Amino acid sequence: MAAGRRIVLATTGSLGDLHPFLALALALESLGHAPVLATHEDHRAKVEAEGLAFAPLRPSTQQIQARLGLDIADVFDRMSRDPDFLLRDLQMPFLSETYEDVRAAALGADMVVAHNIVFGAPPAARALDLPLVRVALAPIFMQSASDPSETGPAPYVFTPRSAAAIGWNRLVRALVRGRIAASLKPVRDLGRKLGVAHADADAMFDCGHGDGAPVLGLYSPAFGPVQPDHPAGLTLVGFPSYDSEAGGQSALDPALAAFLDAGPAPIVFSLGSFAVHAPGDFYRASLEAARALGRRALLLAGANEAERLAGKGGGEVFVCSYAAHSLVFPRAAAIVHHGGIGTTAQALRSGRPQLVTPFLGDQHDNARRVGRLGVGRRLRPERFARGGAATALKTVLEDPAYAAAAQGLAPVFRGEDGAMAGALHLDELLRRG
Structure with missing residues (x-):
């Protein structure tokens, strides 16, 4: 077992994005490591209630609402109606701040472990010459022509039984990849500015497939099995379990x-x-x-x-x-x-x-x-x-x-x-x- 190391875990989003990282941080702590959970201020109290080190990660919910002039219900409504809203309005405008926050948290660390939608984490890890591990929380983030995930209007064959069907799925995937890659141009621009440019990958639905970083799948292989066209660096470990309301032991009212x-x-x-x-x-x-x-x-x-x-x-x-x-x-x-x-x-x-x-x-x-x-x-x-x-x-x-x-x-x-x-x-x- 490795001696105690400082590991930065970076995540953003709802409790469904936070809880797996909380569970992972607690497990790392039990192994003698020193995890630091970088996430937005909304989650600080819960992280600190578990006795874990917290690092702020922009944007917070309040910052998103202030910049967009929307309340949380409006944000949800826009996300449900506009598939480009997440990247265009929630992620890319805050990319520089996210990068700065991950970099600050990772100074002196031994590894960065990041949710695949924390787009500032890979350039921060590379700028500091730190190992990067990407995290996929659901099968949708590890696309496959053999077992495609449902991503909006993309016309996949969901049960491909022939080489032709798999070939069709590869074509659809290429089109989706191109669209996502265009949306992620600010990430590539930041990488070039920092001198840490990497493979032109779809970090959204391929979890960075092609950039060489290991991928930790925090979901069950019974729910989304490993496929032949998944990257060799993917490891599925099963669902983590954590659902405390405020941190600490849960009990029924x-x-x-x-x-x-x-x-x-x-x-x-x-x-x-x-x-x-x-x-x-x-x-x-x-x-x-x-x-x-x-x-x-x-x-x-x-x-x-x-x-x-x-x-x-x-x-x-x-x-x-x-x-x-x-x-x-x-x-x-x-x-x-x-x-x-x-x-x-x-x-x-x-x-x-x-x-x-x-x-x-x-x-x-x-x-x-x-x-x-x-x-x-x-x-x-x-x-x-x-x-x-x-x-x-x-x-x-x-x-x-x-x-x-x-x-x-x-x-x-x-x-x-x-x-x-x-x-x-x-x-x-x-x-x-």
Whole structure:
């Protein structure tokens, strides 16, 4: 094992982007290393509550809102309607600040481990001549012609059974790569300015494939298997598990525990930590579906919606802003969620059937993979809100194949410790030098 090293972990985004890095940092710390978690100020309190070193990484949510003149709900809405918004408006305008912050955090470090959308991290690592490891949190970030991920309107053949179909997927991938590469021109310009230019890679959906950096896949090979055209440097270690609300040990609120104990397993409805800011009619439709099916319901609705929904539904409905998914999902009759990778991983561990209503980004591909595993179904949010929720849920609840598949696969996902496996892999990379 490598002697204790200072390792900078850089991530940005929602809790689904933070939690895997928190789990990885805690595992590295348990091995005697000194992790530093670089992320935006919104997450400082949670990182420091775990006793971990924190380094600020721009942009924060407040900085994004100030520069764009949008609140968080508007940002979500723009991201869901405009596939270029993430790179064009959220990432590239802050590239210099992100680079400066990663570089500052990495001074004196031994390694930089970065989420693939922290585009300032690779040039910072190279400018300091430090080893770089890219992190892919979901299969969508490791595209393959043999098993393509769903990326917006790109017309992939999702089950290619012939050389012609795989060839078609390669062509589509080349077109997508070209479009993303054009959006990432500021990254290449920064690299040239610093004298650390590297291969012209799609760091968004290829996780930097072609630049030689190892890639750590913090997701399950049962969810997105390694493919023949993935880079040799990819290592899949399984899903990490972390879902504390404020850092430290998680426990159920006594009132929620009493609700769960008081009757049949409820349907659990969750939109994670980002979509919950722009729920639209999701929770209204959720309540209507639960009533139509005669089922109890648990709504994890975020602070604003929880206050608005308080008291609705009577004793058969419990509403709260947050509860650890690891504690409530196993007690669900079914789980309805948005398809974020962190929520999806917890749902897969729970062994309960799922209904996924994806809004944006990797959620569509995660929903497709849930369906492919046979553990749930996908329903578009507009259909969910317009009366389709009850019908889809009835199928998921009453067709025993969904529960059987979910229960059959759950031990696979529960048996993974992606955080420790990832930490051991990073330790080995450091040991090799």
